[in-house]
Amino acid sequence: MTNNITPLKDIASELLQKDNYLILTHRHPDGDTLGSAFALCRALRKLDKNARVVCSDVIPDSFDFLYDKMDEIIFEPDYIISVDIANPQLLGEKYEHLADRIDICIDHHHSNNVVASLRYVDGDTAANCEIIYDLLKLMEVEFDKDIAACLYTGISTDTGCFKFSNTTPRSHKIAAELMEYGFDLEKINYRMFEEKTVSRVLLESLIMKNMEYHFFGRCCVAKVLRNELEKTGAKEDELDGLTGLPRQIKGVEVGVLIREQVDSGCRISVRTKAPTDASEICANFGGGGHVRAAGCTIDLPIDEAKEELLKVIAKVLGED
Ligand SMILES: [Mn+2]
Known part of the structure; x- marks a missing residue:
């Protein structure tokens, strides 16, 4: 059951069907889980759906540009989605109880053992945000600078600013395309790779x-x-x-x-x-x-x- 892989296009069309989505990120959140979650959340909201992102731990201030300060709408999710979560323990204390209620799992860890009815795992992808990029394209979502900033954050952080061995020509190509949307690249790079308290x-x-x-x-x-x-x-x-x-x-x-x-x-x-x-x-x-x-x-x-x-x-x- 945990080995089933659903074609990404099937997940894309499923996401267009329902209206309410809860998106789970991993504990000790990083740029990739948050970038994936907020890019998907923004895309779903653009399609007039309800979506919200949750995390067991407090989201560090340095990521505050990924989301808008908006009132959280309370709704009953039709689907629960996990992003960049390799195993249920990583849900953290607050959301562990949802481990067997995940409907859609999207991840890039070879070791992934999350059980979900729809599951897309590609362990050869540098960042989960690269998969979310493909997913949003399949959903025909119109990209904007905020979605691009979220995706860029995940790709740049998981590749160590394009320095790690997992970096591929595709990581660069996606990042280059995202840059066209004009987000503040210098600010994100400073926040992610230079700023120190x-x-x-x-x-x-x-x-x-x-x-x-x-x-x-x-x-x-x-x-x-x-x-x-x-x-x-x-x-x-x-x-x-x-x-x-x-x-x-x-x-x-x-x-x-x-x-x-x-x-x-x-x-x-x-x-x-x-x-x-x-x-x-x-x-x-x-x-x-x-x-x-x-x-x-x-x-x-x-x-x-x-x-x-x-x-x-x-x-x-x-x-x-
Ligand atoms: Mn990741």
């Missing part, structure tokens, strides 16, 4: 201070302790942009960021260089993701979680 700079120095090296410098692990995080005044979501820091170091093949969680356990982000598979490492702990970027949670105190992780990384690097 004071707390963020403190956070970076904290991570750098806590970096430790294993396996002759082939693996770098940075721990973020709860009490140290609080001292910086940074919000949890600010760490999302810093998961790549350990991998930046020359000679490091596997970069790991371990964050101590509020209640218990740790959140792990793994970033790798070719040919090491990050999702393979995270799969050992029930997580997943992409070849170069993956994540998981380990329900252990931070030092024990690190040790468990290092055992797996040792095997992957042939250092066991």
Whole structure:
């Protein structure tokens, strides 16, 4: 059931039939899940339908240009749609209860195991927003600068501003077409890739201070302790942009960021260089993701979680 793939054109025609849509994004929202959701929401509203976007977590301020401040209309959805959500756990606490009520799943993670009656998953696409772009074309929605800004945000963030290995000529071609709609490219790029809060700079120095090296410098692990995080005044979501820091170091093949969680356990982000598979490492702990970027949670105190992780990384690097 989870392997069924529905042609995108069938999903497009289904979306033209009904009137009320609830769109789900993943917890710890990023540019791609939000860009996908708000592009689709704007498109559906343009077609005079009711649509709204929800997220378990607070949407960071830096994404406020994706949506208009408007009163949320309350309606009973005909369809519940998930975008960029690889597995039901990623719905987060507030929306987990909808896991078995998803009607349409649109995603770009190979590991996707969301159950839905209509399902389109293309793991070879750099960003989910590229799929939404195709979907809106099939729905014959008229693009505008706001829809284009949403789609560009997802494509640019999931490709690391067109730098990651997942970037394709098609990513560039779509982005080029979106630019024609005249959104503020400079503002979005500044917000997504340059702007830092004071707390963020403190956070970076904290991570750098806590970096430790294993396996002759082939693996770098940075721990973020709860009490140290609080001292910086940074919000949890600010760490999302810093998961790549350990991998930046020359000679490091596997970069790991371990964050101590509020209640218990740790959140792990793994970033790798070719040919090491990050999702393979995270799969050992029930997580997943992409070849170069993956994540998981380990329900252990931070030092024990690190040790468990290092055992797996040792095997992957042939250092066991
Ligand atoms: Mn994505």
